[in-house]
Amino acid sequence: MKKRDVAIFVIMGLFFTGVSVFAEGPTCDELVENSEKLWMEDEFDASDEALDRARKQCPDRAEIYWRKARNAYDRMESVDREEKPSSEELVKFYRKVEDLAEKCIKLAPNDGNCLLWKGIAMGRRGTSQGILKALSEADELEEVFLKAVELKPQYRAEDGSANSLGDAYNALGQFYRVLPEWLCTFGIKQVVGTCGDIDKSVEYQKKAVSREPQRIEYVKELGISLICRGQQKDRPQDIEEGKNYLKKIEDLPVIKPSDPIDKKHARMILEDPSMACGYSRDAQQEQSRESYDD
Secondary structure (H helix, E strand, C coil): CHHHHHHHHHHHHHHCCCCCCCCCCCCCHHHHHHHHHHHHCCCCCHHHHHHHHHHCCCCCHHHHHHHHHEEEEEEHHCCCCHHHCCHHHHHHHHHHHHHHHHHHHHHHHCCCHHHHHHHHHHHHHEEEEEEEECCHHHHHHHHHHHHHHCCCCHHHHHHCEEEEEHHHHHHHHHHHHHCCCHHHHCCCHHHHCCCHHHHHHHHHHHHHHHHCCCCCCHHHHHHHHHHHHHCCCCCCHHHHHHHHHHHHHHHHHCCCCCHHHHHHHHHHHCCCHHCCCCCCCCCCCCCCCHHHHH
């Protein structure tokens, strides 16, 4: 019997005995796991492709949507603020990210990762258009982040480049710094619903750094909040402590595409500490009462 005939005979035998000769495709779990590996390699398009394949198999799996939101966010965070699209385009972009998070919330309302990414998208919309123009959403944004913290999501990337609870702490720290404290004035807080609090900002940033001491973004934001508090409350010791945190960043390992930008921004704040209170990675924020009244 020829070799070709033998091969055909074997395949037919397997067919009739119910044994498949074709390997099955990757499972939903495998596709999500692969998307994580690709994300850690900054291969966001390939990570999205894996997630899209997973979504076809398991459309009700909530994490697919927050992972796609993260891919979109990280693409944009890799662009320095001087090179980003217009504020109008950014607002549209972050609404799409928020839509992904909303789908996640619909499937898993008690998954803190879903709420975290809704809050991050809302926050970036706010800083893209200017925080004083986004005050109508400030109260809701605070609630979203506080709820994410309350749910204590435990996800952590293998290299520490993502830590859900740490990211929620970091987001709240930025929120309470960028939002002006004068919004606490009677009559204004009743309209806005919340206000800035530089002590809370420092507190949350310290919690984030305690979870991931090597994370450049966390260390940068803590340093900036300390400098801001020192300026607002005439605490020179805070200013010096904040500067020391920013100086440490030069020696920290780069693990995210946005880390080189954060190193650059840390140097920028060291050169001009007056930028600290209104700093955001998107754009410098106007915080004055005069601008609000106008």
